[in-house]
Amino acid sequence: MTTFTKRLLTAIIIVLVGALAFYPKLKPLLAPKPDEKAATGGGKPGGDAKGGGKASVDVMVVNMQSLDEKILTTGTIIPNEEVEVRSEISGRVTGIFFKEGQYVKKDAVLLRINDADLQAQLQKLLSNKQLAETNESRQKRLLEKEAISRQEYDIAQTNxxxxxxxxxxxxxxxSKTVIRAPFDGTIGLRYISSGSYISPASRIATLTNTNPAKLDFSVPAKYAQLVRQGSKIQFLVEGSxxxxxxxxxxxxxxVDPETRSLLLRAVSPNNDRTLVPGAFARINVVLNSHGNAIVVPTEAIIPEQAGQKVFVVRNRKAESVPVEIGLRNDRTVEIRSGLHVGDSLITAGTQLVKPGGEVDIRNLN
Known part of the structure; x- marks a missing residue:
């Protein structure tokens, strides 16, 4: 090992030993000052109320709302009336008097089938009728004169x-060669053409009436005594x-023994025909209506040992308020006491606030 290498290693060792010896004395000088730490929010982004900064919160103004006890379920839109248009007899189509997607009135002529052979048979029967009427009249006069037996007259009358x-x-x-609309409705797609030979098995089109619209849905069996004829529902459909x-x-x-649910059917006005049969619906069934009450989001309620509380904003500061709750569902809770109309309720950011701490309102509903 050369003399230069020995001297270099010796210098490095001396520097390391010196650093280890003086580091404990330099550590306090390198630490951040308390006022600098507070200015940066204590190392936490945004700075919460516990670190001395303002807490960002969402606030809603408390007011009275209609309070209904509801259950959530799903269902399907079905038509008020629907029928597959078919012919009762076989024959050749001589005329089609509707367009696909057309709205038709009850008894409107949709289709005609060739009736030439039936008309010919009718003319023959009408001629036979005249002859039979003449014969019956003659036999009746002869019977009155006792020129023939009663049996002979009965044969003429039976004929x-x-x-x-x-x-x-x-x-x-x-009359069956003329197919008419059985009710008001909209004609769907057409499956036959003029000149086609059809039979009772031939599907001509589908006629649907959707005003009013109907909904099929079910509720759990435990609500069977609460849902009855006249119960109100509210619903949304996909895409709207x-x-x-x-x-x-x-x-x-x-009650269906397999699903333990009760099937119900409701009716809804559909003057603009926006409710389409087959659509999926999310339904709220109103079990009981409790009038107007103060209703707040579930996330605004903070449970504690003595009950529940909420935070309200007064003079730009958070204030804890104990409340008594009532009916609740998956999204809202009734407040029976503790809040008043016009209070500014904190609905989001409650985990960042403390009583008396300043708040920064980012959203006001």
């Missing part, structure tokens, strides 16, 4: 009655933020 019955039956068959209302008008007579 006439049979022809009359055949005429009525044929007229019914002819509009809230609709309805009324329960039919209740199943028994």
């Amino acid at each position: 006439l009655n049979g022809i009359l019955a055949d005429i009525e039956n044929l007229k019914v068959q002819i 933020s509009r809230q609709y209302g309805g009324t329960v008008y039919a209740v199943e007579t028994k």
